[in-house]
Amino acid sequence: MTDFPHTQSAPGGSLEGIAEFDFDRAARRGYPEAVLCEGKTMEHLVAIARAVGERGSTNGHQPLGTILFTRASATQAEAVCRELPDAVHDPVARIIAWPGPVPEPSGGTVLVLCAGTADIPVAREALLTAQHLGRPAELVVDVGVAGLHRILARVDQIAAASAIVVVAGMDGALASVVAGLASAPVIGVPTSVGYGAALDGLAPLLSMLNACAPGVAVVNIDNGYGAGHLAAQIAAGG
Template sequence: LRRGYPEAIYCEYKSIVQIRAIAAAVRDRAHEQSGVISPVLFTRASAEQAEAVLAELPDAVHHEDAKLVVWPTTPPEPTGGLVVVAAAGTSDLAVAREAELTARYLGRRTVLVVDVGVAGLHRVLGRLDVLREAAVVVVVAGMDGALPSVVAGLVRTPVVAVPTSVGYGAAFEGLAPLLSMLNSCSPGVGVVNIDNGYGGGHLAAQIAANGNPDTA
């Protein structure tokens, strides 16, 4: 395990054979170790890849909505501050769930807030209470990627922005929200890769490692 955090296997460009070999190696290594095992995350797993993992690690859990397989299944007892994950629309849900679960398996309490896109401001304003409880907010959005700017203007804590590939042609597979987020007119926004829920959740968990935000 690299510097103390759970290990993650990024499945997207790996063959079924490779995935299965990795899962077997994870199991064998655990047998050799004694004591507590930190969870291993298989991210972006297709149905077929998830099956390959489960063939070697039958007691792993498959979070289909997040394309995530985790073994062992129980997240650690939460420490640090609250991670709030806010998704602009239903289409961003898979990425948002990946972020949320990642943060939880890294040891944070999490809350998921959905359907708070800026086209209807009352929706995000209606959730200000929970947003302001967070030690960090992960904002997941496609299309115009405007939500992180709005949220960062409403909270004192850092915002982790995750662009998604959701949108019409000129979204160019996530380029439009990515650029929006990098150009946020509110300071306090750090951006991760397109559709990278794992990366967003990981960074958020690190930021929130030390407890609740400064509420001065």
């Protein structure tokens, strides 16, 4: 039977009435817990950031790794960075990373392909997640299917990747196109970009789920963090 570490041994993990932060997740799974800022009150978010900072400065425990705060508004980011002065905030991706520096990369390359300029925030969320989880990662922007020559010009890059994240709104067709060119697994991220019948990302979600090219997995609408995390895990072995 696996002997799982328990968070009771990690000071600051229990915030009564607010959160039970899983400080041992990095030891158990290889990657630390992230903090979703969206929907949290400022009081709760500051308390969590303070607990993270206190635990990170406590000796005698497993290192936390890089803690990511996702979907952070500008006001939330300002408050978190006051508690964690060495954190780094990317306002486009709405990600805060603590500690800030990207770790030395290892494993295979994660390639993030972004269909259009409007998809960049979600694509950067995937990119930074993969980088902060320790993978070399590259972002290619504006290679949607309206101009197939743009993605065909990237065939060598696609062939060299260990995991590929495809971020697309509108019809979401880019995931199928890339999967037809790639030997690596493709992770589709439908975005809420598009006109009325795109239904805030539902249309590209269904399109990606119905991809006829094999080797396509799909995360939820606008879930760049989930895609970047999965890609980092896939590419861990090179």
